Amino acid sequence: MSRTPSSPVGLHRVLEPAEASLPQAAQRLDATPELWPDEVRISIETLNLDAASFRQLSEKHAGDGAAVRAEVLDIVATRGKMQNPVTGSGGMLIGTVEEVGPESSLGLAVGDHVATLVSLSLTPLVITDDLAKWDGRSERVPAQGHAILFGRSIAAQLPDDLSPDLALMVMDVCGAPALVARVVGEYAARGISPTVCVLGGAGKSGSLSLAAAADAGAGRRIAVVPFGREADLLAGTGLADEVVIADARSPLGLSEAVAAAGGPADITVVCVDVPGCEQPAILSTAQGGTIIFFSMATNFAAAALGAEGAAADVRMLVGNGYVPGHAAYALDLIRGNAAVRGLFEGRLEH
Structure with a gap:
């Protein structure tokens, strides 16, 4: 044939x-x-x-x-x-x-x-x-x-040193920490220790992004979570300087909560899996800042038009899931950061 x-x-x-x-x-x-x-x-x-x-x-x-x-x-x-x-x-x-x-x-x-x-x-x-x-x-x-x-x-x-289920969870989101590390590194190369805000900071991509931000030279790290139980997961891990409980879909609620935690952010990373976070992320980011959208629930037209409507001078990046070396980098973060590894292993046990 x-x-x-x-x-x-x-x-x-x-x-x-x-x-x-x-x-x-x-x-x-x-x-x-x-x-x-x-x-x-x-x-x-x-x-x-x-x-x-x-x-x-x-x-x-x-x-x-x-x-x-x-x-x-x-x-x-x-x-x-x-x-x-x-x-x-x-x-x-x-x-x-x-x-x-x-x-x-x-x-x-x-x-x-x-x-x-x-x-x-x-x-x-x-x-x-x-x-x-x-x-x-x-x-x-x-x-x-x-x-x-x-x-x-x-x-x-x-890898031979990690369980297949743990490695699968890490590799599923490995594009996020790699791109966060690249963007934070761009700021660090200019002598800036950026404030990084991660929406969905207790999740898989969110927690790895926080670890990557610290690894690449971020200054203040703010994690936004929707519920107290997720805030409890991050408490004491050192992954974030501030953990904020807020609705990532609320423009004013989120921006005010981030400001109270030391924002607006130089870099905002959107890792939540619900729609409607575009405008809140824009309002929580400083003029001249960067927003990285990793959620597949993102409406990219809403992001573009929302930034225009708010006269927001922000660079918006689509996390496409691929950065050279992304899998190896994420696995190394898991190996070297006990806090983020504990969060992943807790998910497996759950």
């Missing part, structure tokens, strides 16, 4: 729409197991749904795990990938390399235990066990099946 030539970014796997479209924007992908020469097939062990996607599915089905599981199965069966049709996001996975095409340049070998560092929203995916071991109530999804990596996909071998 003749097939179209492979594309390093996966164009050859796009089934719908008929016109050329990148896999992330496609409605349906070819997830058949037969490889093109530059592809790699992964035998799946665990999927990790991104926080915004899981929250949307869980709220839609009022916490009914069976209904969430059924919808995830339907999405994958229909689209050939795990891409939430509302949030547009997916997650990532861990598994074992099953076959490597002869022209693959990813440096993987059969039997390697790996985490994919590209989104499930663009990864051809087949589930074969009906997610029988998943109750639909957590982001971490035990699963069997296969996934396909393209010529320009990214994967990392899981």
Whole structure:
């Protein structure tokens, strides 16, 4: 059977729409197991749904795990990938390399235990066990099946010194601390120790971002959390100088709370998985400051128009999930920072 030539970014796997479209924007992908020469097939062990996607599915089905599981199965069966049709996001996975095409340049070998560092929203995916071991109530999804990596996909071998589940949680958000460290480093190179405010500071990407900010030379670090129980998680960890309990969707409430904690921030990092935080983040950031949006719940049009409407001279960055060396950097933060590691291990126990 003749097939179209492979594309390093996966164009050859796009089934719908008929016109050329990148896999992330496609409605349906070819997830058949037969490889093109530059592809790699992964035998799946665990999927990790991104926080915004899981929250949307869980709220839609009022916490009914069976209904969430059924919808995830339907999405994958229909689209050939795990891409939430509302949030547009997916997650990532861990598994074992099953076959490597002869022209693959990813440096993987059969039997390697790996985490994919590209989104499930663009990864051809087949589930074969009906997610029988998943109750639909957590982001971490035990699963069997296969996934396909393209010529320009990214994967990392899981470290021997950390549990696979811990490594998966870290790698799922590893783009956030790497970019925060880069931006803080830009300020530090100019002799500025910036005030950094992290919305969602007790979460996975938020806590790693706080650790990265300290590592890169930040001055004051402000963590914003929505509830007292999350503030308690950060208390005594040293990850933040101030922990603020505030609604990140409230423009005046958030900006006033951040100001009282030593703001406005030179750098604001948005790591919450709920919509409506764009304007509050803008008002909490100093003129000439930087906002990094890592949440897939962000409305980027609202961010751009909100900054214009508030006459806010702020640089706004989209955290695209990839910075060279991001996985290794995040894993080193976990190894070297007992406080952030404790937060992650506590999530696993929970």
